[in-house]
Amino acid sequence: MTTFLHTADWQLGKPFSRVEDLDRQADLRRQRLDTIDRIGEVAREQEARFILVAGDVFDSPRPTDRLISAALERVGHLPVPVYLIPGNHDHAGPGCLWESPHFLKEQQLLAPNLTVLLTAEPFERDDCLLLPCPLLRRQSSGDPTGWIQSLDFDPSDARPRVVLAHGSTVNFQADLDDEDEPGQANFIDLARLSSQHDEIDYIALGDWHGFVQAGEKAWYAGSHETDRFPKHGQLPGHVACVKAVRGKAPEVLPIPTGAIAWFTHASTLLDSGGPEHLDNELSRLSRDAGVTRVVAKLELDGHLGLEDLGRLDALLHTWQARMVHLRVHNRVSLQPTDAELSSLTGRAEDPLIARVAASLATESGGDDEEARTASLALMLLYQQVTQPEAAT
Secondary structure (H helix, E strand, O other), X not given: OEEEEEEEOOOEOOOOXXXXXXXXXXXXXXXXXXXXXXXXXXXXXXXXXXXXEOOOOEOOOOOOXXXXXXXXXXXXXXOOOEEEOOOOOOOOOOOOHHHOHHHHHHXXXXXXXXXXOOOOOOEEEOOEXXXXXXXXXXXXXXXXXXXXXXXXXXXXXXXXXXXXXXXXXXXXXXXXXXXXXXXXXXXXXXXXXXXXXXXXXXXXXXXXOOOEEEEOOXXXXXXXXXXXXXXXXXXXXXXXXXXXXXXXXXXXXXXXXXXXXXXXXXXXXXXXXXXXXXXXXXXXXXXXXXXXXXXXXXEEEEXXXXXXXXXXXXXXXXXXXXXXXXXXXXXXXXXXXXXXXXXXXXXXXXXXHHHHHHHHHHHOOOOOHHHHHHHHHHHHHHHXXXXXHHHO
16 A cells, blocks of 8 residues: 555645735735645655645746745655646746756755656656656647556556546536636546546546545545635645555545635624624634634625614724635615614704715615615714714
């Protein structure tokens, strides 16, 4: 039995452009480097013999020299040999980063345990036969695993045979993320590859960012650090610990490595307890990771009065300050209580405020941008009238 770790899609240097705060963008990029250290811890814990990276170590085919050096230093600290193939984001080919003078120099000095597999040919270890399928361009119309079909394996060889590939499979061609590219570039014909069922012992895949079984002997390890909101059936922020034996089904165990928690939460707010309930839910959901290591997406519906809408606004401001990033789809509408509306429109001593409040209340009845602006203005007016110290 040969034990190894299967990882993929480190995406080092990913820009996280949807996060507005530049410091927090940098924090997310730094965490992807830090999590490489966690992979090393898992390798020690599981007594892995080596680590595979199934493409996309870098998010770009032209990472900065500084990022290359930082990545290689981390890889050099890993306790076992590391084997990687280029993926679509960091593909090989003429002038590629893998053959640049800076990379080659730093690899030799900082990460002598790293082997970049740039050729589609068997790579032999004493305990395993690796079948690498590197990508030589970002998009290829051919199956990167096609060359394996012509191999004649030695039936007396007891080493497990492991395919290392990066691309999409038939299982996922209709399930694209909003950051993925459409089409079937780098398409892996898993059915054809599996026709060699008795010849292949494990297929280590990259390109899909969550841990997913793609076939009887095929897995996507997913990204080692979560970098997007998870979909149903995926397990982001993990690596795969694989125990492979020649001629037998592999044992595959997902092991968590990610430090950043990404979650979505939907809530309908209908009464005065809504903002407090939402606050409690966010506290519960962020407790395990720690609030400063959370990226969240909120889907908010319902309706609240003027005072409660103001409390919700303050609550969201607080959580946005705490979290790495908070994306809010806020469809909560304004529904002032009779008392709240009367406190504004019934001000005989201040007819101007009464007229403005009545006009804003009428305009806030819709669900378009003008109505939302009117609701905000009415809420601010209410705070100014009822809580002048808080409003200033």
